[in-house]
Amino acid sequence: MRRKPSFSWRQKLITISLLCLMIPSIVTLALTGLYTKNELTNKASIKSEQSLEVADLYISNIVRDMLNAFNTLQYDSEFITNLRAAWSSYNKNGGSQVDFFAFKPVSEKLEQLTFFGGQTYVTILLPDGLIFSNYSTYQNDLSFLYSEPWIKQMDGDPVNTTNWIGAQNNYIRSTADRYPKLITVVRSFRLFASSPNAYMIISKPQEQFNEIFSKYAEDQTIMLLDEQGTVLSQSDPARIGSQVPSSMLYPGELQNLMWEGQEYIALNHPLSFAGWSLQCLTPYRIITGRIGNFLNDIFVFQALFFVVFSFVLFYLLRQLTKPIVQLVKTATRVELGNLDERSLVTGQDEIGRLGSSFDRMLDRIKEMIQQVEWEQGRKRMAELELLQAQINPHFLFNTLNSIRLQVRMKGEVEIAEMIGSLSTLLRMTINRNNEYLTLHEEAGTIEQYMKLMNFRHLENVQLATHLASDTLLAMIPRFTLQPLIENAYLHGLRQKHGHITVSSRMQGQYLYVTVQDDGIGMTVEELAAVRAKLMEADQRIKSAKERSSQINGIGLKNVNERLRMIYGDAYLFEMESSPGNGLKLTLRIPITFRKEEAGHA
Structure with missing residues (x-):
């Protein structure tokens, strides 16, 4: 029956020392965690609420400005009259051109519009393919907008329906490189009671929405989400269009969560339109960094324990590693070729048994080397016997060469060449040295x-x-x-x-x-x-x-x-x-x- 190995006194002492070192640290960290948990939560909540209120005000102004533009155009009787005139002249010419005097008032009205936040794109889609915009349409065919899914869906909705499209690819070729994504809102209307639906499309670069995010909250991640949790605007363009977990969509509820491999404190703030919301994520590591001064005192207290116990551990480890060092020195000398070297480390603990096993292993290796040397000697004898066995093939080759020379001297050149070819081929067949x-x-x-x-x-x-x-x-x-x-x-x-x-x-x-x-x-x-x-x-x-x-x-x-x-x-x-x-x-x-x-x- 094998005896179960027992712990040496060195291991027991080191284990007790480590426990004495770890217990104060664990108690201190536990108390620190209880004290700072509520403090971190309160700070994150206040900061997130302030950031979201500012972002809500900014985005609401942008959206309110877009809705005002819809009302300004839709309820301007003169503008609608000019649209009707332009559409009538367009249909009268077979859909090929618009009368200049009907086209000019509409274009001037669109160009005179001013918006909050900067660049805004206004597009009016009239039935039968007539399009007006406040931007250049040179080399930019917008006819594909009539076949967009959200346009076809609005054909069955009541007139004056506003559809919040959200983020989409920039359909304006001249600015697509600078503004890859647009936030778009669409409203339907009619020129005449019996005419098909016309559409007003207002789009703003996504960058206008996230501009406030990076300026006001540099250490936070703020996102504009639709009601399904799709990211509409964010400082990182790669995240636009991605889906956030449904757990982020609970309004007004502060929560801790993992997202993309990082821990955040999250707060969702609903907006007053379209079911959209703002999501604020504060990295937990940033919050903890703000209480570094408080944690420094704890680290100093822990350092004192480490200094006291390090001397004890150093002494114990030195006593423990002394036989290990002896084993390493012996192994180094054996590596240099001195197979007669032995560690002479003994004892009843693990290191002692390891030293005894190492010495027995060296004895076995020495015996194996002697066995290999004996076998190599036998192998050389076998090679000599094999070399002697090759005398007969060499005799055959030399005989064929002699016959070839005799035949050639008698003028039989062709037969001499055949004998030479046969000799060469036989030599290649019998010779096994070169595989x-x-x-x-x-x-x-x-x-x-x-x-x-x-x-x-x-x-x-x-x-x-x-x-x-x-x-x-x-x-x-x-x-x-x-x-x-x-x-x-x-x-x-x-x-x-x-x-x-x-x-x-x-x-x-x-x-x-x-x-x-x-x-x-x-x-x-x-x-x-x-x-x-x-x-x-x-x-x-x-x-x-x-x-x-x-x-x-x-x-x-x-x-x-x-x-x-x-x-x-x-x-x-x-x-x-x-x-x-x-x-x-x-x-x-x-x-x-x-x-x-x-x-x-």
Whole structure:
């Protein structure tokens, strides 16, 4: 039965000291929180109410000014008479133009209007597409306003209905960059009792509404909301059009809430029109900053406790860390290579057990190093035996070279070249030291292979290599191209006269190698069948013994599987073919230039 580890006297003493240090701090902070909670709430409430009253007065003046403009225009009989004359002349001319003398009084009346707060846009939409405004409409087609949803909705409302549209995108091209959002109010009216509805649209830049927010309450966030809680105006343009939580819409109720990851004290103030309201948010961190002097006294009191107990803790920690320091020094010396070093830290507490375990671990490591050295010696002996086993292949290569020289001396140049190609190919097949070759070396191998195949089948298949200069030193697995050439020779050209082309290029971080023949090609069904075989994940890879015993047994499938295992998803194999147009194979593999990197690709 394992004994449950017990706390050492050092741990107990440190725990008691920390409790003595924390208890006064916790009590002090608790009393401070109770005292300041009501004070913070009262200050935030008074400040928020003052800010909202000023903002209410300012915004009410703006809205009252907009409503007065509606009344001034709608109930001005002369202005309405001029509108009727302009509309009549417009319809009389087939909707193409307005009589100048009918147009001028309306435009002058709109231009003479003055508004509180600055720039104001007035637009009058008469039936049949006649539009008047107090701003330039050059290159600004306003006909889309007739199809706005709020216009269509007002067609069914009673005449003289006022619709508070709220915030919308600026429809005036000349000022859209400076004022992205407008606050819009619309009222319907009629020129004649039986005529369709006409509309007066008054819009103000949203910036006029939030101007008072930033000037009067720099440390507060004030927003103008509609009755659904949509932000109509705010100092941050990114928040316009966003939706606030429904908990913010309770009027006159001070509350603490989290919004956008920050704590606020919030107060909602309803306005007297359209169900709109003002929302004031005061960051809690700003309020707490205002009572910093009061909290400083508390921090000083706490600092005294920390000073007293820090000396006690320092002494205790020094006693506790002394064996740990000894362990660190021992580990440093071991890191420098001195495996005979030991910490000699003992004891019944955790540090003592750690020191004993550390020393036993060093003993075990030393034993393992001795075991590895013994195994390395055995491995070197095995390598010597393997080197001796290579004498026979070297004897075979030297014999073939001697035969080639004798045949060449007798004038049989072609046979001598075939023996040289066979020797080169055999050397590449038997040699397993280099699993990866440069693309240039692999191209040399397939050239020797093509010579042997043409000699064997008494054909003259042409092999052309077009390798980009920056790809010649790229590393690829041995015998990557030979099976593809073999497939093109035996199955594409049917061992008949033809052409095989090998090309390469770099693109990004990948090497693209293409093998193309001008043989019989494949039908769509045949191509699909080959692709299906290549995609079968449950095909077993031939053993290394089988791959080394016969070159022709590798095949497209095994090449594809071998490259897929080496490069994973970075590898790509594509096939293109049609009857009579040969077969085009494209390999995409990651670029590597050193053999050690290729092995880890």
